[in-house]
Amino acid sequence: MAGPTRLLFQPGGSLIHRVHPATKLLYAVAMTAYGIVLDQVLPLLALAGLSVLVIAVGGVFRAFVRTTFRYLVVLFVFLFIIRGLFYDPGGAETFSVGPLDLKPAGVVFAVEMSLRITAMVGAFLAVILTTHPADLVQAIEQLGASPRVGYIVLATLQLTPEMVDRARRIMDAQRSRGLRTEGSLLIRTRGLFPLVAPLFYGSLMSVEAKAMALTARGFFSQRKKTHIRSLGMFAWEPGFRIALVALLPILIGFRVAGWL
């Protein structure tokens, strides 16, 4: 049997946990849009800071770091090195950090991109980490989407830890048969091949079994679904939703005017 995996959702009673899932989804979409519109370090820093603040208020900062941010940091480092070394639209002077000759424009680009990604990913993680999966499915359904769409999105996210577990088990099994997975980049890359096929095949088999099980549990029923969990909403949420939407054209205006 597959080993125990945890859902991404972290139960809790924080303010963020109690906000209606649709409001949180709108917040995540709005933060993504803001991230696309904003273009300078300071506004993006504020946006990323807000995103992390919401995560902290939700009491899920550690889960955010554990599940996502530590991987993002690796991406940021690569971004910093690659862009810092090679991105040079204006041919400006370089500055040195240790053995590296970095280009200022590239460094600024890497910082902006890192902040943008933190804001966007952080906003969506805040939703996923603080919202009961069933509530999110229900909210997506209330927004007019098919319950199947909501379920597929959620189950895919929730099954990510299972995929990680499965990959680890396959890797352990291959190692016990003498496969080398540690050492140079070449050795590590070679070690990936015996992992991919069983992971892919095993996942496909699992998907079919899950689809059959869902069929047997009436998932594809045409009847209107009921929900044993009820969704609450704070009095201020409708106004907050309007503000989230209204802020977008304002930011676009500021950007066009050159104030951001």
Place this chain on the structure above:
Amino acid sequence: MALELEHTTFTYAGATQPAITDVSLRLEAGQFYGIIGSTGAGKSSLCNLLTGIAPHFLKGELGGEVRIEGVSTTQLSMEELVTRVGYVFQNPFDQLSHVTYSVEEEVAFGLQNLGIEVGEIRTRAEWALKVLGIADLRDRFPLDLSGGELQRLAVASILAMKPSVLVLDEPTSQLDPQGTREVFEAVAAMRGSGLTVVMVEHKIELLATHVDELLVMQRGRLVAQGSPRQVLSDPSVQDWEIERPQLAELALRLGRTEAAGPLPFGVEEFLVAVNLGPKDVH
């Protein structure tokens, strides 16, 4: 009559050979049936046909007819089928919805899909959890349960949908002895409730002592049906590529005769069958 197959043949889409060939059987309401057979004998395919998963979900060519409570499975939608026949699979992990956070919510998942009213869902969930002996786990996170508890949760989730037939395909294949015993005891406890139970299982010792009838599958065909003692006493057992329970086999090899009583499945029966009293065993 709960289930009937009439000259049923089924070939999965893309396959060249039928998985089930000319099977006819009748399963009475309220009885407990065990299906045995070697790997590839067609046990799971038979389950797929009994539940309507084939040909509704697993496509293929169906010959003959499969009837549930007198109605052909091809004339029923999957939605109608799931309220008549419940299906429990091998791996309880694959049966979880993965969007619930408590045992009670997991049981409610299928009922919500069917649009059952919330009060009724809670009543049914409570009932199913009690029947399976896991009511005290209702607030636990499903993935924190042991294998046996998880499989009992899977059975409860299906039972709550109030089917008249419950089909279990090797529900203990991935469980340890403790988990296996838990599942068997829970399923056996449902006898007498009017529910028809059909279970595929390799653990012949356990199956033989619990079921009313055994069905033996071999290479897609039903080769025997009868009480466990009837079926396992048959000299053709080896031809069917199945094994008797160890004590029964041992008694036969020690020269147990018909006059010595029924084919033994348990230790006490074995001692009687080979003319040994408990005092003779040290």
